Amino acid sequence: MSSASACLKCLGLCAFSVAAIAQENPMPVGEMGVQWAYNNLETSQTGGWSNQNGGSIYGQYFFKRSVRHWHGRAMFGIAGEFSRSGSQSGSLYSYLFGPRFSTEWRKQHLALHGEYKIGGDRVRVNGVTPAGGQVTAVRNSFAWGAASVGLDAVVARRYVVNLLQVDFLNLDVPQFPGGGSWREDLRVSAGIGFRFGER
Numbered sequence: 226m227s228s229a230s231a232c233l234k235c236l237g238l239c240a241f242s243v244a245a246i247a248q249e250n251p252m253p254v255g256e257m258g259v260q261w262a263y264n265n266l267e268t269s270q271t272g273g274w275s276n277q278n279g280g281s282i283y284g285q286y287f288f289k290r291s292v293r294h295w296h297g298r299a300m301f302g303i304a305g306e307f308s309r310s311g312s313q314s315g316s317l318y319s320y321l322f323g324p325r326f327s328t329e330w331r332k333q334h335l336a337l338h339g340e341y342k343i344g345g346d347r348v349r350v351n352g353v354t355p356a357g358g359q360v361t362a363v364r365n366s367f368a369w370g371a372a373s374v375g376l377d378a379v380v381a382r383r384y385v386v387n388l389l390q391v392d393f394l395n396l397d398v399p400q401f402p403g404g405g406s407w408r409e410d411l412r413v414s415a416g417i418g419f420r421f422g423e424r
Contacts, residue, residue, distance in 0.1 A: 251382075252300070254422025257284045260387055260414040264310045264317055267408040268350055268398055275350070277317060279310025281414060285325055289424060297330040304340055308412070317410070318347040319368055319394070329379065336377040336385070343369045348398050364405045366397030377418075385418040 264277040285304035293299075305322035327338035346368040352360050375390030394410040 251423040252289070253287055253420040254424060255284065255286045256385060256418050256420045258282070258385065258387065258416055258418025260390070260416030262308055262310055262412055262414045265411045266315075266317060266348075266396070266398070267410070268315065269400070275312055275314040275317075277310035277312040277315070279308065279317075281306050281308035281416075283307075283418075296332075297328050300327050300329060301325070302327075304342070306342075310412075313351065315348065315350040317349075317396070319396075320344045320346075321368060321370070321394075331379065334379045336379055337374070338377065339372055339374050341370065341372050342392075343367075346394075346396050348396055350399050350401075352401050360401065362399035362401060362403075364397055364399035366405065368394055368396050370394040375414075383420050385420060387414065387416045387418060390414040 260281045260283065262279050262281050264275070264279070266275045266277060267273070268275050283304060283306035285302050287300050287302040302325050303322065304325040306320070308317075308319045308321075310317050321342035321344035323340055323342035325338055325340040327336050329336040344367075345365065347363065347365050349361060349363045352362070371393040373390065373392040376388045378386040378388055380386060390413070392410075392412040392414070394412060395407055396410055397405045398408040399405050
């Protein structure tokens with residue numbers, strides 16, 4: 226057997242292996258899911274906090290290109306979410322979107338992702354006047370966040386369990402008797418997702 230023939234056979238075997246891997250591990254088109262969310266929202270300069278429980282729905286679109294690295298594959302897409310949480314001290318609605326970069330290890334069934342989101346929010350803060358009456362302040366504003374991170378478990382080909390996601394958001398929180406001030410919100414989420422489509 227000549228060396229040229231051996232090289233051609235090796236190239237053919239490599240091409241067949243890549244095709245088999247691609248068929249075994251196709252690229253999803255998108256993902257949608259629901260999450261439980263816990264918010265720890267700073268509401269005052271004196272260290273007041275509003276601990277809120279709620280939920281969110283999210284969706285993401287995966288771009289076509291995917292590269293292999295670190296014995297896994299890297300995927301880039303865009304994600305959007307709508308979240309609502311509340312407690313006796315107030316409530317928070319947020320709608321955010323931004324780019325998401327994830328690294329997925331199919332053999333370990335794990336995916337680590339990071340994202341940076343911007344959007345808007347509606348914050349309501351409940352308070353008590355010096356006379357003992359109830360007062361409420363509401364503010365709609367721009368919202369932005371530092372990079373958030375999350376860890377998912379990939380179950381089969383279609384389902385994802387969001388084990389943990391941590392977001393650090395900056396919101397314009399209303400103050401009494403008026404105006405607003407930028408405050409931090411720490412949000413911890415977990416839930417389930419469904420992937421659809423294949424490339």
